[in-house]
Amino acid sequence: AAYGNCGSRAVVLGMSKILFATDLGDAGESAFSFLLPLADALRAKIWLLHVEHIPATEIQVSGGMLEEVMQHRHKAALEGLYQLKMEIAEYAFQNNTIIESDHILSSGLVAEEIVHAADNLHPDFIVVGAGMNKGFPAFISGDIATTLIKKSHTTLLIVPQKEELPSKGKIVFATGWDKGDDLVIQQLAAYARQLQEELVVLHIDQSDAEKTNALRDYMQTNFASEMEHGKVALVISSNEDITEGIAAYVRNNGVRILAAGHHHHRFELFHRHIAAGLAHAVDVPLMVFQV
Template identity: 20%
Template sequence: MKVIFYATDRTENSAPVLRYAYELSSKLGAQLVVFNTHEMDPIRVMVSRPPEQIEYHVLEEQKEILATYCGKHLKGGLEGKNIKFEVVSSDSITEGIVENSKNLTADMVIIGRKDKHTERGLFVGDIGKSLVEKLSCPLMIVPNSGSNPIKKILYATDFMEADIAAIKKLVPLANVLDAKIHVVHISTEKEYAGKEQMEWFKDMLQQKVSYAKIDFKLVFSDHIEAELKNQVEQLGADLLVLLQREEKGFLNKLFHTSMVKKLEGHIPTPLLSFNQSNL
């Protein structure tokens, strides 16, 4: 992993997410790109300088403000830290994140979880769903309170081949962090051959992924969201990983309408989303 792209609204309440993003990038040996969008004021026709020149200087000034913000909230300031700052003018914050993270070949995008203190529209509505569908890399949504270092990862599987590809991409991150991956499938009582499917999936995964710190668990429940929250709490997971998939499966429900919103509000753990189309 070479580049982690963190989009911030530059508020005091999002400072813990900045620190989390920096600590994670440091452990992974990646550069942290701190990104912000700026809403340009209308430029009057009578000004003497070309609009492009004015915009350039405004964005450079905003970049300095962003650097000052980061220096204030990161221990020891910016000295010796592998951080880059990007500020752009964009009509759509979502599109700004998608376009610029792609231009910088980001390996992961991090955003803070929305809360009542957020002043702008960055984390309002289903932005997590919107971004995970458009990004060319995984998306991590982090609580604005920050979180613990990643040592326990819960991967919620639906026994799809795409899950194996996602876990294969997850393993290098887990390996660097010396974290254990707990693969969990939540099965309804009516689901046929859940245990047999788990054994099949386990065998397939072990053929394609070599990582000693993986275990498997099958749980029966008709209440997917509640049970997922329960499993996160029981395990003490530091990261919940989901796959935005194209096939129909129970985890598809997690990304329909308000489900991401519910998960964000009720699971106080960072959420990492892979998009099947990018695996």
């Protein structure tokens, strides 16, 4: 992988970082626009990543021809990355702020290169754009998203391709209240404070009183003050279909980001397929935490 101006030396532990993986095409435009105010509010450095994918058919091309093609792609990709960096600088100038940025240009299998970059950089999360006008379905069922959700240890933010995405709204965490969800709530509470948004912890009750009561107790013990002042809310709803219950809440409540956990250790439908299920049901940015 080829790093930008500062190279890997720019990696500083403890510094907020967001990795934006882009194909430099239309699919990433909505994600990029959504990312800028997010990075500003979170005081995060943006790492731009573009992967030059080499299809197997092109490997058959004679060495000299392939090298020429790759040189052309490399030049075009660098120009695209520098253009994005200029747009970041322009946004920062217009909003009287500072957003640091750098880039990585690599070649190989896209999902694997994204995972590799995330493992090296340790970003707060990865941002990717959905590839179809309808939002998630075509993208989420593809190899890239599937691989990222299954193999990456990093939180993933998937942004649908829409002309307008909410710049304000609730941060909603859909939880089945399982191991690790408390840490996700703490992280999202920190994001919500920085974004000056309300955090809603949404639990779809399926007649499991023990879990519901445990979640209530946790929230009251840890977020009583925030709940009293309207900064954090616990919403418990009943629906036989968990995904539809979450989607119904999202449709009716002005959501900026929907978050969910991908539980590697669980086997129920809710935990194994929540990302894909929600991706088909909602058209707001979806943040998937690896739990």
